[in-house]
Amino acid sequence: MKPNFNTFTFSGTNTAEIVIKEPVRSITLHALELEIKNVVLDESVYANQNYPFEGRTIKPIEISYDKKLQTVTFDFGVDLYVGKAKLKMEFTGKLNNQLHGFYRTSYKVVDKKHWGASTQFEATDARRAFPCWDEPDKKVRFHTTLIVPKHMAALSNMPVDVTIQPTGDEYRKMVCFKPTPPMSTYLAAFVVADLEYIEATDKNGVLIRVYTTPGKKEHGKFALDVALHTLPYYADYYKTPYPLPKLDLVAIPDFGSGAMENWGLEIFRETALLVDEKNSSASARERVADVVDHELAHHWFGNLVTMKWWTHLWLNEGFANFVEMLGVAAQFPAWKRRVRFVAEDLVGALHDMDKPSSHPIEVDVNDPAEIREIFDTTTYSGGGSVNRMIEHYLGNEFPKGITKYLDCFKYGNAATEDLWKILGKSSGKPVSDIMGPYTRQAGYPVIFTEEGSRNGKSILKLEQMRFLMDGSIDETYPLWNVPIGVMTPATVENPKFMYMKGRRMTIPRTTKWVKLNAGQSGLYRVAYSPRMWDRLTDAVRAGEIPEIDRIGLLDDAFALARAGYVSIWSALGLLDAHRNERETYVWAMLAGKLNGVASLVRDEDPEAMLAEYARKFFKPLVERVGWDKKPGEGNLEAILRGVALSNLGAYGDEEIIAEARKRLDAFIASGTLDPDIRQTVYTIVAQNATDEDFEKLMKVYDSTDMHEEKVRVLRAIAHVRRPELIRRVLNLSLSLKVRSQDTPIVLSVMAGNDSARRTEWEFIMENWGTLLTRGGGLGWISRVVRGVTEGFKDRSDLARVEAFFKTHSMPGLDRAMQISLQMIKSNMKWLNRNLRDVESWLTDTRVPLPASEQVSAPHELR
Numbered sequence: 124m125k126p127n128f129n130t131f132t133f134s135g136t137n138t139a140e141i142v143i144k145e146p147v148r149s150i151t152l153h154a155l156e157l158e159i160k161n162v163v164l165d166e167s168v169y170a171n172q173n174y175p176f177e178g179r180t181i182k183p184i185e186i187s188y189d190k191k192l193q194t195v196t197f198d199f200g201v202d203l204y205v206g207k208a209k210l211k212m213e214f215t216g217k218l219n220n221q222l223h224g225f226y227r228t229s230y231k232v233v234d235k236k237h238w239g240a241s242t243q244f245e246a247t248d249a250r251r252a253f254p255c256w257d258e259p260d261k262k263v264r265f266h267t268t269l270i271v272p273k274h275m276a277a278l279s280n281m282p283v284d285v286t287i288q289p290t291g292d293e294y295r296k297m298v299c300f301k302p303t304p305p306m307s308t309y310l311a312a313f314v315v316a317d318l319e320y321i322e323a324t325d326k327n328g329v330l331i332r333v334y335t336t337p338g339k340k341e342h343g344k345f346a347l348d349v350a351l352h353t354l355p356y357y358a359d360y361y362k363t364p365y366p367l368p369k370l371d372l373v374a375i376p377d378f379g380s381g382a383m384e385n386w387g388l389e390i391f392r393e394t395a396l397l398v399d400e401k402n403s404s405a406s407a408r409e410r411v412a413d414v415v416d417h418e419l420a421h422h423w424f425g426n427l428v429t430m431k432w433w434t435h436l437w438l439n440e441g442f443a444n445f446v447e448m449l450g451v452a453a454q455f456p457a458w459k460r461r462v463r464f465v466a467e468d469l470v471g472a473l474h475d476m477d478k479p480s481s482h483p484i485e486v487d488v489n490d491p492a493e494i495r496e497i498f499d500t501t502t503y504s505g506g507g508s509v510n511r512m513i514e515h516y517l518g519n520e521f522p523k524g525i526t527k528y529l530d531c532f533k534y535g536n537a538a539t540e541d542l543w544k545i546l547g548k549s550s551g552k553p554v555s556d557i558m559g560p561y562t563r564q565a566g567y568p569v570i571f572t573e574e575g576s577r578n579g580k581s582i583l584k585l586e587q588m589r590f591l592m593d594g595s596i597d598e599t600y601p602l603w604n605v606p607i608g609v610m611t612p613a614t615v616e617n618p619k620f621m622y623m624k625g626r627r628m629t630i631p632r633t634t635k636w637v638k639l640n641a642g643q644s645g646l647y648r649v650a651y652s653p654r655m656w657d658r659l660t661d662a663v664r665a666g667e668i669p670e671i672d673r674i675g676l677l678d679d680a681f682a683l684a685r686a687g688y689v690s691i692w693s694a695l696g697l698l699d700a701h702r703n704e705r706e707t708y709v710w711a712m713l714a715g716k717l718n719g720v721a722s723l724v725r726d727e728d729p730e731a732m733l734a735e736y737a738r739k740f741f742k743p744l745v746e747r748v749g750w751d752k753k754p755g756e757g758n759l760e761a762i763l764r765g766v767a768l769s770n771l772g773a774y775g776d777e778e779i780i781a782e783a784r785k786r787l788d789a790f791i792a793s794g795t796l797d798p799d800i801r802q803t804v805y806t807i808v809a810q811n812a813t814d815e816d817f818e819k820l821m822k823v824y825d826s827t828d829m830h831e832e833k834v835r836v837l838r839a840i841a842h843v844r845r846p847e848l849i850r851r852v853l854n855l856s857l858s859l860k861v862r863s864q865d866t867p868i869v870l871s872v873m874a875g876n877d878s879a880r881r882t883e884w885e886f887i888m889e890n891w892g893t894l895l896t897r898g899g900g901l902g903w904i905s906r907v908v909r910g911v912t913e914g915f916k917d918r919s920d921l922a923r924v925e926a927f928f929k930t931h932s933m934p935g936l937d938r939a940m941q942i943s944l945q946m947i948k949s950n951m952k953w954l955n956r957n958l959r960d961v962e963s964w965l966t967d968t969r970v971p972l973p974a975s976e977q978v979s980a981p982h983e984l985r
């Protein structure tokens with residue numbers, strides 16, 4: 124491959140060793156936006172190998188492209204001989220600026236703009252760089268050669284074998300890499316740029332380097348430490364050595380997703396790899412640890428053993444999502460990474476998988492756009508949560524089974540059922556029966572729970588049904604085998620576990636509170652009777668329920684209130700019982716739930732009362748955590764401070780707003796501001812911004828070269844509330860000031876801004892064509908379209924959104940559009956059902972609803 128940075132093109136040759144199995148006349152490969160010429164099929168190399176011919180070289184009589192199928196076909200006009208052959212192709216392509224295939228990236232070297240090139244092939248874009256059979260089960264050994272300007276670094280999956288001087292080209296060098304093991308095309312990678320690096324060898328002798336553009340290599344130290352810890356940690360966890368001799372982690376200024384696990388050459392956006400000791404926040408550090416450990420996990424799950432087809436993408440992503448938690452938790456125990464998994468991944472999965480149009484974890488996909496669309500929360504966090512559930516079920520047998528699976532399928536491909544079979548065989552437990560329904564059918568169950576008695580004994584009656592967020596019911600939907608962990612005051616430390624196999628089940632009951640799904644180890648919700656909710660609320664107030672279970676109760680309560688299975692009074696009562704809460708992730712959950720209600724009652728009667736309630740709710744927390752770091756504080760305290768201040772500020776506390784302005788001014792004047800509160804300060808200023816405030820924030824944006832700082836400002840200004848500033852931020856998001864990779868950040872953060880929703884939606888409709896070319900594909904557009912539209916709650920908005928979707932439907936977006944419409948309708952229903960109750964609850968939070976108005980199961984449990 125030879126990139127040309129003057130013309131933004133590249134040229135290359137590809138020689139594929141193939142086996143022709145039957146006498147065909149043509150050969151078809153994947154190729155997209157490539158011009159292919161000088162194609163030769165060389166059958167002579169393998170002459171005399173059992174075939175009745177002397178060998179020959181032939182050229183196609185016609186080369187034809189199919190844009191829709193993204194293929195090229197070479198028609199040779201005669202039957203090809205059965206047997207081995209070499210297919211040689213020369214091709215040229217564009218070094219595009221769209222963050223996929225082989226694409227260009229820009230950076231500064233001593234204030235001068237330079238160009239480099241990087242790759243992003245997953246899922247189906249290797250075909251934009253070279254003609255190939257671009258499917259995960261077509262594994263081959265790559266022998267890569269890059270011809271690049273002499274002063275530039277050239278990286279690929281394997282170490283350099285030899286560098287030579289091409290004849291007649293003084294300006295370039297030819298870098299030949301060692302051959303890779305058999306691997307899928309989407310994992311091939313090249314980077315060509317001005318780079319510097321730091322390096323170290325892990326305890327198993329693997330050379331790890333962190334590469335950055337000039338001037339930033341010191342910011343790679345934290346990531347290097349993380350990799351040095353976790354690469355050997357995984358080798359030990361998987362009981363399988365890291366399969367390659369080296370590992371490079373490269374930060375590239377333009378990168379569409381967070382990072383990519385190319386074998387031996389991981390590529391990251393800068394915010395996912397670089398930490399500046401002076402200016403990075405605690406959450407930025409956590410993000411880097413997460414992403415590095417996530418990509419490292421893939422070298423086994425994904426790279427060594429690859430999914431057979433994209434239907435089983437979750438085997439890659441769900442596993443990496445789960446194992447990244449193990450890696451981070453092992454290195455940074457104080458961060459409570461396992462709790463964060465529940466608060467973010469498990470809860471995220473429950474909300475992504477609860478729509479009538481949600482897809483199953485294993486999902487049929489064909490079109491590249493459909494494949495792109497499933498890189499989503501269900502695949503990552505849903506898959507991760509399913510792994511967490513099976514780990515809980517199997518205990519130590521889980522990693523043992525994983526080792527067997529890796530050994531059985533290494534350098535090959537596997538499907539979901541292969542994993543269940545091996546885990547089942549090695550543990551002796553019915554893994555397929557339990558896990559199969561969770562990955563094959565969309566959604567997850569809700570367990571309705573009611574107290575009763577039978578033969579004079581107190582019992583709990585349980586009944587399962589698919590949970591749908593809008594409360595719709597499908598009694599014919601297949602059931603799950605659900606792990607039921609039962610927690611009572613006596614079993615908090617050691618809950619009892621059993622499996623629910625049919626629709627109904629009864630278990631013995633104690634008189635005090637009972638909480639199911641102990642430790643939130645299962646992927647399901649639990650709906651209790653009103654009396655049981657009351658007892659659980661009292662238990663929360665008394666500090667008897669563990670942290671993870673409090674998070675689970677809160678999320679269940681508000682989701683069930685939306686579906687109509689619990690009153691909004693019960694949900695708000697549970698929230699209110701947390702006034703003495705200490706834990707960061709419970710506070711984050713409380714804030715999220717309150718924001719959700721605030722967004723729904725915006726422009727309605729209770730809006731001001733709710734804001735007042737919220738200010739009272741957060742004020743004591745702010746008084747406790749304060750603005751300034753205390754000696755000996757860790758990440759959790761820093762993150763909690765952000766939650767406290769940003770919420771009190773968002774609900775309009777004047778003191779907080781004034782202090783945020785003061786701190787921004789001081790930062791601009793003196794350059795000092797604790798990185799852990801910068802996001803909060805910028806955001807509060809942006810929410811209340813005058814033109815002058817806005818200019819100050821843009822000054823911070825313009826005067827830094829640190830990507831994390833730029834993103835902080837972009838996230839903040841997505842919160843502006845004045846109409847003219849909203850327009851300004853929207854226009855900025857598509858301007859040259861914002862890298863294409865960061866457009867999605869602005870638009871998706873603004874999607875949560877209630878003041879901006881209508882304007883942003885208009886902007887998206889106006890700029891639809893442009894947006895389709897930004898940020899590296901459709902994946903982010905479906906997220907943004909969903910994010911913006913699913914907050915609407917008016918009939919007129921619903922009609923406008925519906926009309927737009929009708930004329931702009933396309934593969935890769937259709938599901939997001941359906942889900943949006945389902946959400947808008949559910950918002951309207953929520954308002955109808957809950958608006959008056961929210962108001963009355965805020966008026967007097969003490970008076971309980973009359974029993975006749977309480978809601979629970981859709982029918983009497985039997």
Ligand SMILES: [Zn+2]
Nearest residue numbers: 417421440443
């Ligand atoms: Zn991944």
